Amino acid sequence: MRWGIFSDVHANGPALDAVLGDIDRVGVDRLLCLGDLVGYGPHPDEVVRRVRALGCPVVVGNHDLAAIGRLDTSDFNPFARAAVDWTAERLSDDSRRYLEALPMTWAGGPVSAVHGTLDHPDDFLYLQTLDHARELLLDQERFLVVFGHTHVPITFALSGDQVGVSCERRVDLSDADRALVNVGSVGQPRDEDARASWVLYDERHRSIEIRRVPYDYEPVVTAILAAGLPSVLGERLRFGV
Numbered sequence: 001m002r003w004g005i006f007s008d009v010h011a012n013g014p015a016l017d018a019v020l021g022d023i024d025r026v027g028v029d030r031l032l033c034l035g036d037l038v039g040y041g042p043h044p045d046e047v048v049r050r051v052r053a054l055g056c057p058v059v060v061g062n063h064d065l066a067a068i069g070r071l072d073t074s075d076f077n078p079f080a081r082a083a084v085d086w087t088a089e090r091l092s093d094d095s096r097r098y099l100e101a102l103p104m105t106w107a108g109g110p111v112s113a114v115h116g117t118l119d120h121p122d123d124f125l126y127l128q129t130l131d132h133a134r135e136l137l138l139d140q141e142r143f144l145v146v147f148g149h150t151h152v153p154i155t156f157a158l159s160g161d162q163v164g165v166s167c168e169r170r171v172d173l174s175d176a177d178r179a180l181v182n183v184g185s186v187g188q189p190r191d192e193d194a195r196a197s198w199v200l201y202d203e204r205h206r207s208i209e210i211r212r213v214p215y216d217y218e219p220v221v222t223a224i225l226a227a228g229l230p231s232v233l234g235e236r237l238r239f240g241v
Helices: 014-026 044-054 062-067 078-088 091-101 132-137 216-228 232-238
Strands: 002-006 030-033 105-110 110-113 142-146 154-159 160-167 168-172 178-182 196-202 206-214
Touching: 002 014, 014 044, 014 168, 014 196, 014 206, 044 091, 062 078, 062 091, 062 142, 078 232, 132 154, 132 160, 132 178, 142 196, 216 232
Parallel strands: 002 030, 110 142, 142 178
Antiparallel strands: 002 196, 105 110, 154 160, 154 178, 168 206, 196 206
């Protein structure tokens, strides 16, 4: 089984198109989306419709909940909050109902999925320390947990009592007991690489490939400015920050 796993589209239609095109070229057996379909970008309803049409499992992200009024945005930065308010006014009723129905977590086969962390999925915590990663790895029931939220791809692997960390694009997990993988962001990368990110997980060979896909972000920058969204939300796409 080959899995195509993506997250944090953030209403960036061209980036999503590029990733789905790359997934089609590579070939996968199953798709999985880790949330934050909306927020920041200029194509919220379009992205929700496109992901919904895929028919794949999707977990909800914090920006998805904020856009439908189910999450307090007082701790969002002003740019993110402005994008939430703008998005909330532009989602169709169908898109709202779809986001409303998304689960916090999903599990199937050897994979569990969450937007933030499995220990407190509704708090949308950021995984920032090796100690936290170790706790999560020891607690997880399935071989692989995939998540997003930080927009930075990284792999943690538990072998015996040792936790390894890798930012490499290809990671062999054949000797790992469990693994925890951040798949990066489709629509707003933050690892100083402007290319869209998604993960190919080969279940049979227990391998991870973080794939980066170039796309034309300039029309997205233009659309953000034309929509009256904060200009920084477009400018950062050029630098992957």
